[in-house]
Amino acid sequence: MKKNEFVNQLAEYCEFETPELTLDTPLKSIAGFDSLAIMSIIAFIDENFNMKLTALQLQKITDFNSIILLIGEDKFEND
Amino acid sequence: MGTIISKIEFYLPESKLTNDYLSNEFGRWDADKIELKLGIKERHMAAANETAGDLAYYAAEKVLKGYDRNKIDMLILCTQSPDYFLPSTSCILQDRLGLRTNIGAFDFNLGCSGYIYGLAMAKSFINSGLANNVLLITAETYTKHIHPKDLANRTIFGDAATATILEKSEEEHIFEFDLGTDGKGKNNLIVTNGCLRSVYDPKAENKITDAGDVYTDNNLYMNGPEIFNFTIEAVPIVVEQCLNKNKLTLEEIDYVIFHQANKYMIEYLRKKLHIPKEKFYSNMLYTGNTVSNTIPIAYADTLVNGLIVKGNKVLLCGFGVGYSWGAVIVEV
Numbered sequence: 001m002k003k004n005e006f007v008n009q010l011a012e013y014c015e016f017e018t019p020e021l022t023l024d025t026p027l028k029s030i031a032g033f034d035s036l037a038i039m040s041i042i043a044f045i046d047e048n049f050n051m052k053l054t055a056l057q058l059q060k061i062t063d064f065n066s067i068i069l070l071i072g073e074d075k076f077e078n079d
Numbered sequence: 080m081g082t083i084i085s086k087i088e089f090y091l092p093e094s095k096l097t098n099d100y101l102s103n104e105f106g107r108w109d110a111d112k113i114e115l116k117l118g119i120k121e122r123h124m125a126a127a128n129e130t131a132g133d134l135a136y137y138a139a140e141k142v143l144k145g146y147d148r149n150k151i152d153m154l155i156l157c158t159q160s161p162d163y164f165l166p167s168t169s170c171i172l173q174d175r176l177g178l179r180t181n182i183g184a185f186d187f188n189l190g191c192s193g194y195i196y197g198l199a200m201a202k203s204f205i206n207s208g209l210a211n212n213v214l215l216i217t218a219e220t221y222t223k224h225i226h227p228k229d230l231a232n233r234t235i236f237g238d239a240a241t242a243t244i245l246e247k248s249e250e251e252h253i254f255e256f257d258l259g260t261d262g263k264g265k266n267n268l269i270v271t272n273g274c275l276r277s278v279y280d281p282k283a284e285n286k287i288t289d290a291g292d293v294y295t296d297n298n299l300y301m302n303g304p305e306i307f308n309f310t311i312e313a314v315p316i317v318v319e320q321c322l323n324k325n326k327l328t329l330e331e332i333d334y335v336i337f338h339q340a341n342k343y344m345i346e347y348l349r350k351k352l353h354i355p356k357e358k359f360y361s362n363m364l365y366t367g368n369t370v371s372n373t374i375p376i377a378y379a380d381t382l383v384n385g386l387i388v389k390g391n392k393v394l395l396c397g398f399g400v401g402y403s404w405g406a407v408i409v410e411v
Contacts, residue, residue: 034290035231035289035290035303036112036116036117036343038303038304039303039304039307039343039344040343042304042307042308042311043307043311043347046311046351047351052308052311052312053304053308054304054305054308055267055302055303055304055305055308058304059289
């Protein structure tokens, strides 16, 4: 998966309502980013990367880039 | 010889807490989105002077209607909201229900996995010859543990009680169990104060979650993301192991009932396990997450609505606080 595809797919999965999201869009600025979205992020990463992010890790996410760093950049193709 | 579920009933307290009420009270909330995502529209709440013992009594009276209560020779109550530290609420119920005195009665403390463990004990008592007719009750009033400003937990949890009669039968209807425990998860769903490790503190300080919900150590605290992580790890394994122990495949199971934690979580588990939608129970719209009550409520509901019929094999799976989990296959 390419990083930009990750942004789009995750945003669709979480049903974020803010359009034109980028890797460094602050998550807290996104309409629909709430505790339910955190569950969706866990589910999306479990489904696509077969890994679990802990609550402590999830507390530190700020944008899509920070989620990619937690998953591991090596899991992504170059854009 | 074996054990069979012969009767099952549930009781919901009268008072209801609706999404619209919560939406008005908190103002930071989309009632429709909550209903869509969590699958909950309203939940019942025990009154201030109504305990789990009361709810248990009402549920038990319903199931004992038309049944010779002198036949009951074991009473088991699953609750984490007992009426007293001591005595056991089950002992009080034995008297209040007018059951015989030469029977066993005891409480056990489990949450969302409790019904599975209750079935395991009932089956063990009956198959060992220690009892013939077991009254298994689940009763919970989690809403009393929740801080009034904790919107997330007030949204999810509701109060209820259920009563099941299990009897000795010609053939076995309660098949093999798979059970699991991991106490490392204790801090992720806990009421810290109130018992003897840490007594109730009237001056306990307010804590605020990332989502803005308020709680103190006297209240119920749930770390949602960690509970979700635990669930998506433990449930697929316990389901697979339970099927293996019973030498059955998912295709041979007629219906699946999971603990109704919330719609989002169980729908994710359903997809992960490739369980067809038409044989998977998902309904907590008018009850919310009622902890150990969700599985028996679902079982009663599916029976009444003809979703399961005599001879069907039903997989039941409970998981949550502890962490504690378990699964079993029963034949209706």
